[in-house]
Amino acid sequence: MSDSENLVPPGAKIKVIGIGGGGGNAVNTMIRTGIEGVEFITANTDVQSLRFSLAERKIQIGKELTRGLGAGADPDIGRDAMLEDRHAISEALQGSNMVFVTAGMGGGTGTGGAAIAAQIAREQGALTVAVVTKPFAFEGKRRLKYAEEGIRRLEECVDTLITIPNQRLLEVSSPELSMIDAFRMADNVLVNAVKGISDIINVPGNLNVDFADVKTVMSSMGQALMGIGVGEGANRAKDAAQRAISSPLLEDVSIEGATGILINITANESLGIREVNEACSLIQEAAHEDAHIIFGTVI
Template identity: 40%
Template sequence: MAELCRSLNMVTIAVVTMPFTFEGKERMQIAQGAWNALVTHVDALITVHNDRVFSIIEANTSLKKAFWHVDEILREGIQAVSDLIIKPGLINVDFSDLKAIVQRAGPALLGIATAQGKDRAERAAEHAITNPLVESSIDNARRVLLNITACGDLSMIEVQRVAQVITERVHPDAKIIFGANFDSTLGKGTMKVTVVACDFEGSMQTSLIENDNDALFQRKQNTETSRTQYQNVQENSPLLKDMLGEKIKPFENLEDQPAFLRKKKRE
């Protein structure tokens, strides 16, 4: 599906999770192979490591509550990006700005944080670029979208302080798109900082690649599987047929179908 979106010139951002360590080496290798296949077919790839949930929960946190924390952090981040595009701002950020940052960017960082009181600007910025669940670091990012939201009490010096925290960490020649807006629902004294960072220097592109032969084989196998599933997209959308200009073949094998489709059919 990611490959299909890219073929239609759609901006594609994927958010994926990596297994817990206790799920075993085999499952991790499969996930790594899928990651390496997927990163070539999306514009930006945000990677969440399940193991990092332990850094945001207490010892007595229930399993259900732990997964809720993970979902909530991801929801807030994705919602923040959506709001950037939809809601007008004092310094507006639109879809073309987001596209300029994430298009063909590879691994990405998505961070959002709020802070109140003294030094809220510095604290919100620091927390936004250190998302506890995302494996990326903002260090040496070459493309950054930065947005600041407050309840009408945002000062110019606070904008400068947030920007300073970000610029000290990213690449010296980084492309930075800045936005600012007011939101009365935040509450007086609250500041929110949203950061999308991409196009990293160094080993970010290959940070999940293992050197052993099993991992190399798994990556090749997952790439071939991805191509097969793309060729067998289910014939359920006349719009896709018109855009592609050819007949789309249905899934030939039940196992080729995504899990949510198989579940829907059983119901």
């Protein structure tokens, strides 16, 4: 047997499970985007929504409880539906090294079910990361209240929780933005969060990061922040880093004091080592002086 035949396959077994309508929409966007090395699962009480899912594995939850008609924007029904089909979720997540749980918080199925899915993944020993959205202000105070309660429960069940405040996206967007495009923008941010982390593990670059590196930074870390920055021209890397640490997605908090940082630099083959140094140094200066920083490049 040759040396190449003895090599263990690279990367890690990563699964994304989208809970409810918002989670299912995000999964569809991820699949269309072409995220590499990830298995997609959707779970929903709403059979009609599941029919539109592009995921290779679709799970109807709460068949007895909801009869396939959804959770009626009631998180308690969403939780009970997930518990009813806990075994199916457990089976779908079996063997994962890392599980992303994604949902739009504020409704019924996602808000109530996300914490149960995360709990199952973590009990199986997977690094469990939740990436969820908080509702737009126009969706109403009750929905925001449900979202905040769901996020509190979810935080107890995950290693890392990334929350995307949809209202912040609205505040920095064009006044002509349509409602459909607003929700699409929120989906794209969820996609970038998952893709940014999974690509750094699965896509080869000049500075490779393995799953163990990511696990070191993300295990039992609680609330996390996500910043995205894009740069062009001579100072592209530094500009992108500056925009990432001052991103509107960071809501009312800053990177100052962060003790664990995961940096994904995506660029073409002309990326220089000096550019990488400038970008990482800028981020490191903004964080805690003893921060554990893991960074990789995707070329």
